[in-house]
Amino acid sequence: MGADGQHTVICEDTPGFVEAGCGLIASALLRAIRTRGSATVALAGGSTPIPVYESLAGLALPWDRVELFWGDERAVPHDHEHSNAGAAHLALLDPAGVPAERIHPMPGDADDLAEAAAAYERTIREIVGEDPGRGVPRLDLVILGMGSDGHTASLLPGSDALGVTDRLVVATRGGEPVDRRLTLTYPAINAARTIIVMARGAAKGELMRSIRRGEGEKHSLPVAGVRPAGGRMLWLLDAEAASAR
Ligand code: 6PG
Secondary structure: OOOOOEEEEEEOOHHHHHHHHHHHHHHHHHHHHHHHOOEEEEEOOOOOOHHHHHHHOOOOOOHHHEEEEEOEEEOOOOOOOOOHHHHHHHHHHHHHOOOHHHEOOOOOOOOOHHHHHHHHHHHHHHHHOOOOOOOOOOOOEEEEOOOOOOOEOOEOOOOHHHHOOOOOEEEEEOOOOOOEEEEEOHHHHHOOOEEEEEEOOHHHHHHHHHHHOOOOOOOOOHHHHOOOOOOEEEEEEEHHHHHOO
């Protein structure tokens, strides 16, 4: 672990990536349960975490003690093929038998996404509670992916959402394959006790090089704005994502 709370795990192949991802997620959840009696996590969308979620479903974790949120959601119903909640249900929540009352999907199917964002923030505040002294809830674990344009969650390059400091969740636009989205903001993400960013493939290696060299600023490379305030940040990379120098 570096002095800045950052640590990188590099995996040679898919089984190694999946095993390491499972191990990091499970240990963050179990550590929170041991310390505070329960764990809170925001799941990532996108394709990278899916095999990790599938494998995690096979571990005997105390899911009745884990409150599940999302880092972002597309504006589609939960049974839509592009729903992040729907994908997590198929890969993890249904096979693991996570109790329904522990699952808190972002309301991506709402008519008024701004109101839905405010409602989701209230849900997070109510369930996670405010950290004394910070004024924001601290999720135990935020899992993130990284788009090939440098976005993370649905914090997209150039978006107004990047400058938000007074809300934990906002409605935003941009990205494929669905343009209207809900996303956690930097204040919500950076307050987390542990952040895991998962990335695979050569295109992401180029982004990692910019991040390592400090070339990216958050406006053009939103993942560069993920900097835990007092927490730890783990990069889970495959060999390609780690290889650019
Ligand atoms: C989303 C995501 C997004 C994702 C990245 C990486 O809903 O679009 O949450 O931030 O994590 O785009 O996606 P891949 O893992 O598919 O490359």
